Amino acid sequence: MIKQEDLPLMVDLYELAMAQAYWAEGMADTAVFSLFFRELPEHRNFVLACGQRHIAELIGQLRFTEDYIERLRQLNRFQPEFLDWLKGFRFSGNIRAVEEGTPLFPQEPILEVTAPIAEAQLLESLIMNYVHLESVLASKAVRLTFAADGKPVVDFGMRRMHGLDAAHRGVRAYRLAGLTGTSNVLAGLDYGMDVSGTMAHSFVQAYPDEMEAFKVYARLYPGTTLLVDTYDTRRAVRRIVDWLRQEPGVRIGAIRLDSGDLEQEAMDCRQILDDAGFTEIKIMASGGLDEYRIAALLQAGAPIDGFGVGTAIGAANDAPALELAYKLTEYAGEPKMKSSSGKTSWPGPKQVFRQFDGNGMAKVDIIAGMDEPVDGAPLLETVMADGALLPGFPAPLDDLVSSARDALAALPEPFKRLQPAKAFPVEFTDYLKNLQAETLKKVSV
Amino acid sequence: MIKQEDLPLMVDLYELAMAQAYWAEGMADTAVFSLFFRELPEHRNFVLACGQRHIAELIGQLRFTEDYIERLRQLNRFQPEFLDWLKGFRFSGNIRAVEEGTPLFPQEPILEVTAPIAEAQLLESLIMNYVHLESVLASKAVRLTFAADGKPVVDFGMRRMHGLDAAHRGVRAYRLAGLTGTSNVLAGLDYGMDVSGTMAHSFVQAYPDEMEAFKVYARLYPGTTLLVDTYDTRRAVRRIVDWLRQEPGVRIGAIRLDSGDLEQEAMDCRQILDDAGFTEIKIMASGGLDEYRIAALLQAGAPIDGFGVGTAIGAANDAPALELAYKLTEYAGEPKMKSSSGKTSWPGPKQVFRQFDGNGMAKVDIIAGMDEPVDGAPLLETVMADGALLPGFPAPLDDLVSSARDALAALPEPFKRLQPAKAFPVEFTDYLKNLQAETLKKVSV
Numbered sequence: 001m002i003k004q005e006d007l008p009l010m011v012d013l014y015e016l017a018m019a020q021a022y023w024a025e026g027m028a029d030t031a032v033f034s035l036f037f038r039e040l041p042e043h044r045n046f047v048l049a050c051g052q053r054h055i056a057e058l059i060g061q062l063r064f065t066e067d068y069i070e071r072l073r074q075l076n077r078f079q080p081e082f083l084d085w086l087k088g089f090r091f092s093g094n095i096r097a098v099e100e101g102t103p104l105f106p107q108e109p110i111l112e113v114t115a116p117i118a119e120a121q122l123l124e125s126l127i128m129n130y131v132h133l134e135s136v137l138a139s140k141a142v143r144l145t146f147a148a149d150g151k152p153v154v155d156f157g158m159r160r161m162h163g164l165d166a167a168h169r170g171v172r173a174y175r176l177a178g179l180t181g182t183s184n185v186l187a188g189l190d191y192g193m194d195v196s197g198t199m200a201h202s203f204v205q206a207y208p209d210e211m212e213a214f215k216v217y218a219r220l221y222p223g224t225t226l227l228v229d230t231y232d233t234r235r236a237v238r239r240i241v242d243w244l245r246q247e248p249g250v251r252i253g254a255i256r257l258d259s260g261d262l263e264q265e266a267m268d269c270r271q272i273l274d275d276a277g278f279t280e281i282k283i284m285a286s287g288g289l290d291e292y293r294i295a296a297l298l299q300a301g302a303p304i305d306g307f308g309v310g311t312a313i314g315a316a317n318d319a320p321a322l323e324l325a326y327k328l329t330e331y332a333g334e335p336k337m338k339s340s341s342g343k344t345s346w347p348g349p350k351q352v353f354r355q356f357d358g359n360g361m362a363k364v365d366i367i368a369g370m371d372e373p374v375d376g377a378p379l380l381e382t383v384m385a386d387g388a389l390l391p392g393f394p395a396p397l398d399d400l401v402s403s404a405r406d407a408l409a410a411l412p413e414p415f416k417r418l419q420p421a422k423a424f425p426v427e428f429t430d431y432l433k434n435l436q437a438e439t440l441k442k443v444s445v
Numbered sequence: 446m447i448k449q450e451d452l453p454l455m456v457d458l459y460e461l462a463m464a465q466a467y468w469a470e471g472m473a474d475t476a477v478f479s480l481f482f483r484e485l486p487e488h489r490n491f492v493l494a495c496g497q498r499h500i501a502e503l504i505g506q507l508r509f510t511e512d513y514i515e516r517l518r519q520l521n522r523f524q525p526e527f528l529d530w531l532k533g534f535r536f537s538g539n540i541r542a543v544e545e546g547t548p549l550f551p552q553e554p555i556l557e558v559t560a561p562i563a564e565a566q567l568l569e570s571l572i573m574n575y576v577h578l579e580s581v582l583a584s585k586a587v588r589l590t591f592a593a594d595g596k597p598v599v600d601f602g603m604r605r606m607h608g609l610d611a612a613h614r615g616v617r618a619y620r621l622a623g624l625t626g627t628s629n630v631l632a633g634l635d636y637g638m639d640v641s642g643t644m645a646h647s648f649v650q651a652y653p654d655e656m657e658a659f660k661v662y663a664r665l666y667p668g669t670t671l672l673v674d675t676y677d678t679r680r681a682v683r684r685i686v687d688w689l690r691q692e693p694g695v696r697i698g699a700i701r702l703d704s705g706d707l708e709q710e711a712m713d714c715r716q717i718l719d720d721a722g723f724t725e726i727k728i729m730a731s732g733g734l735d736e737y738r739i740a741a742l743l744q745a746g747a748p749i750d751g752f753g754v755g756t757a758i759g760a761a762n763d764a765p766a767l768e769l770a771y772k773l774t775e776y777a778g779e780p781k782m783k784s785s786s787g788k789t790s791w792p793g794p795k796q797v798f799r800q801f802d803g804n805g806m807a808k809v810d811i812i813a814g815m816d817e818p819v820d821g822a823p824l825l826e827t828v829m830a831d832g833a834l835l836p837g838f839p840a841p842l843d844d845l846v847s848s849a850r851d852a853l854a855a856l857p858e859p860f861k862r863l864q865p866a867k868a869f870p871v872e873f874t875d876y877l878k879n880l881q882a883e884t885l886k887k888v889s890v
Contacts, residue, residue: 001449003448027651072630186447202478315765
């Protein structure tokens with residue numbers, strides 16, 4: 001397991017190698033690095049950027065302790081004086097980042113680091129790992145909420161999430177994406193999300209008769225949800241109805257369907273429950289659900305009141321990776337860019353301005369130089385200055401959840417459909433276009 | 446970040462709810478749970494099972510400390526006496542598991558837990574999360590080694606891996622899968638894998654002229670790899686050749702190509718290097734590589750000597766999830782199974798016997814009852830008894846790497862191709878078939 005003290009070594013070797021080179025050359029001028037993605041992943045109309053302020057909380061605390069310096073020494077690549085420099089490492093720079101839960105589009109900076117170049121370089125992989133995980137999971141989970149159209153979607157994904165850190169931080173991302181609950185106890189407690197859960201098939205199977213299992217649960221957990229598909233779903237529901245008629249004091253909140261033809265089973269079960277007058281008992285569905293199946297079920301009129309989703313959100317299975325890039329855009333006041341084929345980048349520190357129409361809906365994003373005066377709401381905000389978080393950061397997660405909800409509400413409808421939308425209009429200012437052209441000339445000499 | 450003390454709460458709520466129900470009912474008989482997958486993920490001819498013994502190392506140490514009991518109390522679902530029971534929780538059962546790095550097929554048990562039912566139930570999500578991550582990543586990474594056909598494949602995936610735990614434990618899985626190096630410093634040190642890395646484009650860009658960057662690196666890191674595609678790849682290589690001719694003392698190990706038409710660029714760069722007599726300088730490739738692109742490059746004769754792979758292995762992007770199931774197969778001596786539509790399971794504790802042909806190649810797997818005498822090598826071995834790891838566990842990772850290599854070597858060729866293979870023959874014994882039929886009759890009453 002990764003401990004706080006481990007973090008400085010969660011680094012790709014080249015970052016340390018480059019840092020030593022900068023140190024050896026006395027190159028300590030200020031660099032600006034920008035984090036962005038070049039293209040939307042397949043099946044995504046936007047990326048819900050998350051994690052970029054979460055990681056800032058950790059950056060100020062990074063320290064290379066003696067034990068870890070010793071381990072680096074074993075690699076036989078680092079000079080003793082450089083290792084001494086690492087021992088004194090404190091991040092001293094600035095971080096600007098968009099609010100968590102902001103829908104973003106290609107080329108838009110998610111976060112920018114301004115710091116002595118070695119410091120900014122050392123943070124590369126850690127920042128990317130943090131923002132990648134939370135953005136990938138949030139960008140998938142938000143699609144489930146679109147499909148469920150107001151009905152609750154609960155995270156059942158812990159078992160399919162990639163490791164414990166993903167299972168934990170993922171729940172933070174799910175909250176920002178609008179999910180309403182999680183089965184994960186620790187993550188739910190840590191991130192203030194409703195923790196819920198019912199029973200597994202094993203519980204039903206442990207009893208000679210499934211009705212015994214149901215009765216035990218109903219007694220212990222009034223208003224519980226009963227898992228009815230272990231053997232024969234309709235038979236189970238009919239037997240529940242008989243029991244509830246005989247024992248009117250018993251309170252069941254819902255039944256859960258986890259296999260089979262969910263549409264047909266939900267309709268049949270609804271019918272059995274309604275015919276017996278149990279109209280208040282809800283039907284929850286789970287088992288291989290994703291946004292397309294949820295949309296299809298609701299479209300077909302399946303009487304399902306809520307969804308538990310595991311695999312689809314746990315690994316963001318249709319787009320588990322996002323091509324994030326962390327690129328140098330300025331060093332010692334000089335704009336920098338790549339001109340590699342297909343990967344040409346935009347130089348200089350930047351700001352993104354989101355402009356809205358009269359109804360408060362996002363209309364266009366303008367990517368500008370950091371200090372250009374442009375109309376619209378600037379998305380990047382200074383979170384950390386001189387290595388210290390500014391007052392107000394980290395913001396309470398409840399506030400982030402509510403601002404994420406507002407940012408999503410301002411997104412035009414086509415971007416909230418499951419189908420691909422036309423690209424959201426993102427424009428670069430003339431200043432940046434000129435800067436790119438001039439910088440390209442210099443590097444092509 | 447998840448600490449050791451956090452682990453008992455990395456649990457889905459229903460596991461605690463079921464445990465309380467078993468406790469309340471005094472149901473403490475022995476249960477057997479089996480971990481397996483129902484179907485191969487798309488694009489996989491087998492799953493390289495990993496993590497099943499790694500997690501066993503942690504299970505014996507799980508303790509609910511006072512702080513965590515207090516947090517559970519806040520959920521208002523647990524009785525004080527049950528929380529006292531949790532305080533005294535020590536896993537007291539047995540774990541049988543296949544060797545890590547074993548290629549497995551659908552329905553084959555990866556791990557079986559035999560313990561008082563509440564104890565076995567509490568481990569469900571933690572075991573699944575562990576085995577899922579390592580198996581998913583290893584099953585992808587091994588395909589890269591097949592494609593590279595003996596040429597080194599190095600993990601560059603940290604930035605795309607889902608969180609820090611994945612980035613760390615993933616490297617363990619990659620070692621078992623046969624990767625030869627990683628860029629991840631901490632994981633490489635912890636799991637004994639060669640740590641390597643070159644330079645980023647930012648390093649090249651930080652200098653007014655890329656040749657300056659190359660010279661700094663070559664001086665600090667003799668034999669280093671130079672990243673040549675920041676601006677114009679061929680021009681960079683021609684300038685390197687001119688420099689090396691002028692300074693014969695300088696030693697460069699390789700150049701790295703990270704963009705563009707890798708096949709053509711590798712051929713052109715090879716030509717430039719060879720024409721100048723630098724035949725010993727190797728060519729490394731990276732940038733959006735997966736097993737198909739690597740195979741196509743080598744098939745086309747691209748003179749590439751090694752590959753750095755990020756996204757494809759970092760998130761196992763074409764099959765990031767595996768439908769693992771952790772199912773009750775026996776309770777209090779009674780066989781148990783599900784008969785849900787499409788999810789019928791096999792009752793009883795089991796063993797898998799792998800049979801080999803005269804050349805030592807795997808021929809067929811027989812899934813049998815745990816104590817049935819069957820020919821072949823039994824794959825499940827007892828790792829933990831009465832809550833304690835047996836002598837010899839955990840085995841040194843070097844031993845696991847070598848046994849994984851042997852297990853892969855015994856796998857017939859078609860399963861090591863990138864294309865889909867016919868299903869590997871997996872048979873159930875008559876004993877299990879009868880047990881399933883009889884159990885099905887009982888649960889269908």
